[in-house]
Amino acid sequence: MTITPSPAAEAVGLTGARKVYGTGAQAVTALDELTLAFPQGTFTAVMGPSGSGKSTLLQCAAGLDRLTSGAVRVGGVDLGGLNEQRRTVLRRERIGFVFQSFNLVASLTAAQNVELPLRLAGRRPAAAAVRAALAEVGLADRATHRPAELSGGQQQRVAIARALITRPDVVFADEPTGALDTAASREVLGLLRAAVDGHGQTVVMVTHDPVAASYADEVVFLRDGRIADRLGGAAQVPGRAEQIAGLMARLEQR
Template structure:
């Protein structure tokens, strides 16, 4: 049966999603009946204490992890029940990923790392498109360099270009500034903000940093596997204050 497609749906939808790891007394429930819609073209940040379910939510939404119960849609396509091959193809073609560790291939050049998702999907690589993407992230003169010749911030720029080059439904970013200094982190966050504003890209970012979360349109707060609060365009001070009371109010 082909995947169910709902053309009017948001970029990401979770409906009563739960995820438990392990069995018996050692079982841990990371998500508990989570429902949410992420609008297309929006920049959404996900925050919460350690163990609140942030990364699990991102992994379930991106099809990297199976839900225990509930349903997940990405770009109007239901992921629940899809086979591994179909999920792999969907992630390759319709999802971009940015991680704290960059995850670049050391032996490949910058341009080759950026085009890797296209080549794996069997899509013809357009040099002009790659050049435009590298210029957008400030690496126009670095196409032939290898990751080891770049700073941490430059490597993360390569990762962002790689995530955007397929024009994905959603870019999922998991602590993308966690390994960077403050100035470089702000440059990376500016790029993600510009992707949403200029390209209409949907971005979902997990972060522990209130300053990073303040770049988003919406901030979701998780506690004990549930959505405890949602703030629209809050400042860093308000986000930090909400984090300090999250346990008490959740």
């Protein structure tokens, strides 16, 4: 089954997105009429205090959870009109994921983990494409290694290669550097940045780390399920991480 999207300048868009958990006096509003677009070929970081709606935004934008009201579009496709089977197909074909915990299959080699999305989609992976994906993340010589034989940073690079192998509309990265040391974090962020600059990939990253967010073209700050602030400008310029940290500190004091 293939979903054909309509043309769109945005990779992902949310309009009036509202997500409420629970009912009555116990109801919690995680997203509050949020309207936000992630343009194609851009790198966006999403930040905010605990409970601001960051994780809910990612889950709803990726079709892992349904909105209470409003709309989500991925590659021009309205997720609200899809049943669970078609949502699964869309996620498999049009969305890549990078998680803090890597989520590699322990029994598979690096190459087998990278080709897994293609196999799940019923496509025969081209060995050359898998090799190229691993080479692009600097792991051409680790193709036959299993996750236990790789460092944390190497495992996350395999996860990035796996997310990019299908050339998805968007890659959602959830705290991708949260389990890594400084050097490995820098490598992973550099790869995500290179995917945007070199391949026009769209990346949306949830992070609490101002240094990680400084790699993004735009930082969106959430509070109480709404956009509280935004920061554009050039990525990785001197002082950007400190500027982001300052905005986060003011947001947490409100």
